[in-house]
Amino acid sequence: MSVSNPNWKPKIVAFCCNWCSYAGADLAGSGRMAYPADVKIIRVPCSCRVNPLFILRAFERGADGVIMCGCHPGDCHYTSGNYFARRRMTMLFSMLDYLGIERGRTRVEWVSAAEGAKFSKTMNEFVKTIYDLGENRKLGDLRCKK
């Protein structure tokens, strides 16, 4: 998709769970591993806290990509939260795909507290995908834009 505005910068929302991925992001920071500033992190207690509506709401308010990070399956701080989150996100992504929304605007990645390098790599990849896809036009809601 062509980018109409040459100054366009993507808005990317990353939901990170408090126990693994947020700590992973922290480690990426203290380890001086760069990731793009387009990514805005929202800390959640568990990936299971991410209601599918949060993701839709982010798109509605103008996000171009949304990524959710949580503990690796089996390592959830609350035992089973990310298992439920996994099913929910699978269903949501499938529905977005069914409605013809570009693949790649949504992603789930499991990042542990020790994986600062993985966090940085994932974010760099994801931001690149969003740059390639261009502005999100299919899922936004102009009524929400100021």
Added chain:
Amino acid sequence: MARIKQRAIELLSDGTVMRVIGWEKGEGNCDWSPALFENAAEMENFVYGDYAGANLSKYCLKFNRQEGKTLVVLKPCDTLSFRQLLHEHRIDREKFYVIGAGCKGMKDEKGGLLKCSACKGKEFEVYDEIIDDEEAQKTTALMDRMAGVIELEKMTAQERFDFWRGELSRCIRCNACRNVCPACSCIKCVFDNPASGVQSKAPVTDFEENMFHIIRAYHVAGRCTDCGECSRVCPQNIPLHLLNRKFIKDMNELYGDYQAGVGENERTPLTSYTKEDAEPGIVYERGNA
């Protein structure tokens, strides 16, 4: 069927039930609508037959806290919705007397109902008594209920987007699909939120109601019995069942076959998990991009 009417009058007269939820004729010949009957005289207007397409189980929510029992007439597919409401503890079994009514497939002014073309069978999940006839047992499904979904899945992403834009841009946000849905039974609905910034504003592009439809379908995912009421009541004829059936198809494929409203206290696919579940990325490896 006169037998249902007669039996309902008997139960009203002997005090077993205090009211009857059924159908009455509308202004035309084909627009039978749900109605409440509180005595034998009112029961004169009760009808059951080819145009009793409405699923009455949602009306049970309203009468659950009222005094006495309520008689409700349910077709086989409607009993699934009733059972689902029981699962969710939204209604109490002892407050209702369920007459299972045999169904030959329902119609409206345009002919056979869409939901009946993918009939889910003639079994009653819940009943106190069944008033059936032989004719009803003969009818079967005319088509594979996932046919429409499969057709869409074969399209490219852009074609799917254009298809849904064409369909969903007709939406007038009358909320009929939400109001009629037996699974959509929250006391406070997420859409009734004045702070959302969206509720009272007209759409500025022709595809802004898509969020509403994704959310509506998602909220009933795993609990939707595929009763088809959403598509039936849509004044704009949007094929909303295609959204619900997509969720059903995905859950069946990824998490094992599941039919909401069947069996006792089963967990729905979205309230359970296994350690071996597929990663969300799997949906991007299937079908056309």
